[in-house]
Amino acid sequence: MKMLKTLAAALAVCAAVTVQARPLEDIQKSGTIILASEGQYAPFNFFQGKQLTGYEIEVGEAVAKKMGLKFEWKTVGFDALLTGLAQDRWDLVIASHAITEERAKAVTFTAPHYCSGGQIVSMTPAIAKAADLAGKTVAVQTGTTYLDAVKKVPGVKEVKNFPTDDAARNALGSKRVDAWVTDRFVAKEMISKLPKAGFKIGDMLFIEQVASAVTKGNQGLADAWNKALKELIADGTVGKISQKYFQEDVTCK
Ligand code: ARG
Numbered sequence: 202m203k204m205l206k207t208l209a210a211a212l213a214v215c216a217a218v219t220v221q222a223r224p225l226e227d228i229q230k231s232g233t234i235i236l237a238s239e240g241q242y243a244p245f246n247f248f249q250g251k252q253l254t255g256y257e258i259e260v261g262e263a264v265a266k267k268m269g270l271k272f273e274w275k276t277v278g279f280d281a282l283l284t285g286l287a288q289d290r291w292d293l294v295i296a297s298h299a300i301t302e303e304r305a306k307a308v309t310f311t312a313p314h315y316c317s318g319g320q321i322v323s324m325t326p327a328i329a330k331a332a333d334l335a336g337k338t339v340a341v342q343t344g345t346t347y348l349d350a351v352k353k354v355p356g357v358k359e360v361k362n363f364p365t366d367d368a369a370r371n372a373l374g375s376k377r378v379d380a381w382v383t384d385r386f387v388a389k390e391m392i393s394k395l396p397k398a399g400f401k402i403g404d405m406l407f408i409e410q411v412a413s414a415v416t417k418g419n420q421g422l423a424d425a426w427n428k429a430l431k432e433l434i435a436d437g438t439v440g441k442i443s444q445k446y447f448q449e450d451v452t453c454k
Pocket residue numbers: 239240241242246279296297298299300342344345346347366384411
């Protein structure tokens with residue numbers, strides 16, 4: 202019994218050492234919040250030359266400023282972002298993650314900074330609805346809610362995974378797949394940028410709320426983020442950033 206207790210105590214110490222999210226007070230003391238994103242998901246987060254930019258980059262920076270903090274960005278592949286929280290590599294991830302039950306087991310979500318959904322894109326009006334995906338090959342980015350959603354569509358022949366959403370789009374553009382499922386605003390932006398590429402917008406498969414994530418249980422940081430975000434939505438700052446990238450307000454109504 203005593204040995205078991207000692208073991209439990211030792212394990213608790215290990216856990217405390219490995220998962221050591223910086224509480225708000227520590228971030229405030231250091232003066233700088235470390236933010237992480239992907240940088241390959243225009244117009245939400247992307248590189249313009251060497252400059253990381255996009256809707257959620259500007260929103261993230263505005264929130265950090267409102268919290269009285271400086272910010273530093275890290276960019277990594279989409280699938281490494283949430284795990285990096287548990288490894289204490291950054292304080293907050295803002296990279297278009299939808300709030301899902303599965304993810305909420307591993308991280309704490311903030312309030313959403315946009316509401317959107319997964320949309321079917323193809324090269325023909327004949328592939329526009331979920332039922333049209335039966336017997337078809339569909340491209341999605343690995344680790345996304347699009348992957349989960351397409352897996353649930355009955356009769357889909359194959360779901361092809363790509364490390365980035367751009368790679369999934371390119372697979373459709375070169376007709377290696379029949380359809381691509383992506384964010385509705387990503388699709389909208391792409392059509393307006395490449396009007397002659399032949400992409401056709403189909404139905405939305407599902408809707409979702411997109412938020413930032415902090416290390417599981419780092420509620421103090423989430424609360425402070427939410428307060429600042431709420432103020433910036435209320436005073437029109439976020440709406441202005443949204444208009445700049447989408448010509449509409451993408452915040453959740
Ligand atoms: N909204 C989708 C999801 O929650 C896609 C996110 C893709 N984000 C990115 N940075 N590539 O899974």
